[in-house]
Amino acid sequence: MDEAKRKKLEDKGWKVGTVSEFLDLTPEETTLIEIKLALSRNLKERRQKSMTQAELADKLHSSQPRVAKAENGDASVSIELLIRAMLATGATPQEIGQVIAQVG
Amino acid sequence: MDEAKRKKLEDKGWKVGTVSEFLDLTPEETTLIEIKLALSRNLKERRQKSMTQAELADKLHSSQPRVAKAENGDASVSIELLIRAMLATGATPQEIGQVIAQVG
DNA sequence: CACAAGTATATCAAATATGATATAAATGAT
DNA sequence: ATCATTTATATCATATTTGATATACTTGTG
Structure with missing residues (x-):
C-alpha cells in the first residue's frame, strides 16, 4: 500500500497506522473496509444524480x-447506514449486491 | 403478512407490532430486514458446514x-457483524453480494 | 466581487450494538 | 437414561454509532 493511499484512509478515521501495522490487518478486515468504501462511492454517485445531501x-x-x-467513507459510518442510504436513493438489493460483489 | 410470520419476527425483536402497524413499514425498512434475514440464514448454512458457533x-x-x-436473525445484530461473520466463514464479497442480490 | 446553495468538519448526548458471563435448553452418542 | 457437546436465552457494563447542532468551507451564479 502506498503512502498516499494510507494517508487517505487515516484521514477518514481508519486505524491503518503505519505501513507495517497495516500489514497486520487480516484479509477479512481489509475486505470489510473495501466493501464500505465501495458502498460509499456508489452512494455518492447515485445521490448526486437526483438530490442534495440534505434531501x-x-x-x-x-x-x-x-x-x-x-x-x-468516514469510519464512523456503519454498513447499515450505507445500505439504508442506498435504499433511500432507490437502489434495489440487486444493485447493492452488485456493488459488494465487485469488491475483491 | 400472516400472523405466524409476524409472531416470528416479533420474537426476534423486530418492532413489527400489529399487522396494521406493520403496514406502516416503508418498503425500504422491509427490504433492510429481508437483507438481514437472508444474511442470517446464509451464515448459518455456511457455518454449519465447517465449525461450531464457538469456533x-x-x-x-x-x-x-x-x-x-x-x-x-435477532434484531440486535448489525449487518456489519453479519458480514464480518460471513467473511470469517470464508465467504467472498461475490458470495455476500449474491445473497443480498437475491432479496426482493 | 457578493451571495446563495451545497458540502465538509467538529462536538456531543442519546441510542444502539457489542463481547462477556452465567445458565438453560437441545442434541446426539454410548 | 446419562452425559458431553452444542446452541439458545438473559443480563449487563462498555464501546460504537447515531442524529442534532453549530459552523466552516467550497462552489457556482449573478
Whole structure:
C-alpha cells in the first residue's frame, strides 16, 4: 500500500497506522473496509444524480453531515447506514449486491 | 403478512407490532430486514458446514451467544457483524453480494 | 466581487450494538 | 437414561454509532 493511499484512509478515521501495522490487518478486515468504501462511492454517485445531501438526509431521517460522512467513507459510518442510504436513493438489493460483489 | 410470520419476527425483536402497524413499514425498512434475514440464514448454512458457533466466535473475536443471535436473525445484530461473520466463514464479497442480490 | 446553495468538519448526548458471563435448553452418542 | 457437546436465552457494563447542532468551507451564479 502506498503512502498516499494510507494517508487517505487515516484521514477518514481508519486505524491503518503505519505501513507495517497495516500489514497486520487480516484479509477479512481489509475486505470489510473495501466493501464500505465501495458502498460509499456508489452512494455518492447515485445521490448526486437526483438530490442534495440534505434531501437524502430527510428521506433517511438522518442529517446532512451524516450523509456527507457516509459519502466520504468516514469510519464512523456503519454498513447499515450505507445500505439504508442506498435504499433511500432507490437502489434495489440487486444493485447493492452488485456493488459488494465487485469488491475483491 | 400472516400472523405466524409476524409472531416470528416479533420474537426476534423486530418492532413489527400489529399487522396494521406493520403496514406502516416503508418498503425500504422491509427490504433492510429481508437483507438481514437472508444474511442470517446464509451464515448459518455456511457455518454449519465447517465449525461450531464457538469456533466461529473465536475467529470473529466475538462470543458464541452473539453468533447464535446472528444466525437466528435477532434484531440486535448489525449487518456489519453479519458480514464480518460471513467473511470469517470464508465467504467472498461475490458470495455476500449474491445473497443480498437475491432479496426482493 | 457578493451571495446563495451545497458540502465538509467538529462536538456531543442519546441510542444502539457489542463481547462477556452465567445458565438453560437441545442434541446426539454410548 | 446419562452425559458431553452444542446452541439458545438473559443480563449487563462498555464501546460504537447515531442524529442534532453549530459552523466552516467550497462552489457556482449573478
